[in-house]
Structure formats: structure tokens, C-alpha cells
Amino acid sequence: MEPLIGPAASPILHDLGRAALGGGLIGLAAGVLMLANGRVAGISGLFAGLLGGRAGTWKEDLLFLAGLPLGALAFRGLGGVVHISLTSSPLLLLAGGLLVGFGTRLGGGCTSGHAVCGLARLSPRSVVATALFMAAAMATVAGGKFL
């Protein structure tokens, strides 16, 4: 059977189909983590919690985070191809990592916590945070072109 959306038909439609499918899996994961475990799938928050040695839920939080790379390996195991194009210099990787670490703690979340889980419950804080970090990221990419 011909796939409904294939790379031959339209690369953008093919990518959007994959995006919608991947988004559905992400929503399922975040939803199940709340309904079954009562945990918000906020990745920066879970990572920071482990870093700070927060007791109680550390085992399940660590397992959730360990599942992320396993997901990539599972995708490869199923025959999927994972591309990584990373063009940043080591210095930019360091600076970017520092900003992401400090910023997500100060702002109380990242793409998963604010943009997925926060927007899903229409949290005003998450709406503001998502608009701001999207705008700042777009401005940074635009600004980087002139440097």
C-alpha cells in the first residue's frame, strides 16, 4: 500500500505527518505520566530535581529521563533514521547550555513543562513563558545571521 504521505509527494507534508505523530506520542507520554503517576513531564524540572538530590520520587524521575535516549534507540531499532545536525562551536554549546540551565530554573520550565504541559492546562504563566522563549529563540537565530 502506498503511504498516505511520503517524502516523494511533498517533503513538508511528510515532515508534518511525522511531526503530528511524534507530537501525539509526546502528548501520550506527558498525559500518562500525570494520570498514572501524578507527575508533570517537565524535563528541566525533573533534571534539576535529580541534580539537587530531591528525595522521594528520584527513582521514577531518573527512569523517565533515561527513557528519552532509549526512545531514540528504539526508533533506530524499528528501522528509523535519526539525524543530528549540530553546527555550534564548543564555546557556543557551553554558553547555550548555561543559558538553558539557568533560564529554565529562573523561569520554572522549558519546552516540555511550559509549552506542552502548561499550555495543555492553559496556565497563564506558561502562555507568557512560551511566547517569550519562542520570541527570544527566534530573535537569537535571526540575530546570529548578522554576526
Added chain:
Amino acid sequence: MSTARQSIARQGIALVAGLLFGLGLAVSGMVNPGKVLGFLDIFGRWDPSLAGVMATAIPVTAVFYRLAARRRTSLTGTPLPSLPGRPIDRNLVIGALLFGMGWGSVGFCPGPAIEALVLDGRAWVFIGAMAAGMLVHTWASGRQG
């Protein structure tokens, strides 16, 4: 359910949820910083994929959150978090702007970067710096408060 069985169930569910989340990032291509930068590059050859991811991730999450909101405890018996409507303050604004600058300069946010640890060794540099940034925040807020 006994507490020991509860916690084993929670751990298994957390691992499967993490795996599904990682699978979603891989299927959609969002684990790739180059593809994320394609979305953020609104003045270039714009790649709408990240918007497509959000278009399904948010409503699917919302359905589960609605179901959870009707319950007193989670399915494994743990209390459901009451997520308080904290005010929109200066920290939220500055934090989101700094996070956006870091995200836009590399193309990694925390989830894809953790996932990429097994795909590209340079992700370790980013994650190490991210951990350092978080520790700086802990140290700075300790001094302040």
C-alpha cells in the same frame, strides 16, 4: 495496592512514558537541533515541524490532564499535584528570555539534549553546561533568600 508494588508500578510507567516521549522526539525529528533551528528561523527557509508537534502534543496532553483533574489521586494512588496559579513575575520573564536565547543559539532544549547523549558526544558538553547553569541558579537564589 501496596506501597512497594505501587512504587514499582510508578517506576515502570515512568520508564515507558520517557521512552514514548523520546520516541516522539525522534519520530518528529525534534531531537535534531538543526531541525529545531529551522523552525526558529522565521526569516529563512521556515520548517513548520515544531508547530506540528505542538498541534498534537498539547491537545493529547490536555485530554489526560482533564481525566486526571476529575480524580483525587493518580492511578497508582499518589496524590495529584495541585498546580497553583503563581503570579507572572520578573523571574518568569527573565528566565524564559534567557532560556530562549540559549535554545536559539544551539537548537537544543533539555529533552532533546538528554536524548542526544547516546547519539552525539557533543550533547554531553551542552548537558554539562546546563547542569552548571542550574547549579548557578541554586547558588544565586540561596544567596538572595
